[in-house]
Amino acid sequence: MDQMDILRALEHMPLFRGLPPGQKKILAVSAKEKNFPAGKMIILDSQEAKSLYVIVWGKVKIFKSSAEGKEQTIFIFGPGEPFCLTALTDEVSPASAMALDDTKIIYFPAGILEKVVREEPSILFNLLSLFSRRLKEVLTLVESISLKELPQRLATFLARSAILQKDGYVVELSFSHRELSKIMGTTPESLSRVFKKFAAQNILDVEGKIIIIRDYDALMRIASE
């Protein structure tokens, strides 16, 4: 990407909404880009991370993992979405980031970003909103893993992700079932059992990454149990 491309990409990023052209230019000049193939680590938990990252294309998973390889997905981000927000105030990353698809990111050194922000504090409000939303999402995640059983968690996730199509509600997963099990904080085997149970109850049908919701009301009832 040349500078013009990066400038154009910045135009589409909500984080930089309201930033005057001059400041956007400073960011574009300092931006670096990098490509990550699917499965490649971008940031390691507790390692130094002094840049703000924004996804140009692809998909990035933010997660925590244990020494034994257990994993809990925290966010999945797509194009235009920033991550490693904490780089502005913290030297190390509070989680890991991995490319889920082939992904292009651009990143800005925290120092440059801080300079831009000091001269044009309006985007601090964008950043605050973003932090606020992320905090809220993580609190919902805590609620889900700590207070809900797996069928309820899965039903909530499906009810939220379902899109009304011609023949009814459908969820099109943009990642594997293995990945979904990490989002649910469970094993692929346990997830599969719940899917089978839901299928046996005529609540849904699973066709690979396409999940056809047969009984949306039942799903909502389980979600709000």
Place this chain on the structure above:
Amino acid sequence: MDQMDILRALEHMPLFRGLPPGQKKILAVSAKEKNFPAGKMIILDSQEAKSLYVIVWGKVKIFKSSAEGKEQTIFIFGPGEPFCLTALTDEVSPASAMALDDTKIIYFPAGILEKVVREEPSILFNLLSLFSRRLKEVLTLVESISLKELPQRLATFLARSAILQKDGYVVELSFSHRELSKIMGTTPESLSRVFKKFAAQNILDVEGKIIIIRDYDALMRIASE
């Protein structure tokens, strides 16, 4: 508290560090105070909350709860610490808040705070740091409840809370064991079993809210398992 008292309280709050006296005065004039006895709800999850709260004295628990009464503590805050940060960008609270001790809080309407912030953006950096720290803490909580077993979680908590005293490491709980079980995301019964197991292994002794650590190394080993 009269205005002078509130002004003096503001001086001691890290959130307002760097705010010019004039802006502090505007905040002090708009501040309202309220007392909550121990056990009283301050904010309800998903309910309107358009003020930023700061604790003058006492202790406040931020938590999520389920319809069946299960509860997960997210933060416990003390004097000088603000909560309901999301009021600046959001109309509803993402969690509940309850007084753990007899507590006095002062609160500022989000509108006034936003006005002060627009005129003096320096405290936005304080707010960003705060958001960043809170986000990090919740990610650590997610890691703990999702990836660690209870003995490991409790050992981590105790190792972090332990203070070196004349005769060795001691944890002085500032809340009940029942409250601790909610922080650990478990039941009082399960928590009690782990304490008994640790005691049988000569790792610690429990004397009410005082926990005497007999074998700090063993505790650290369990924590990092």
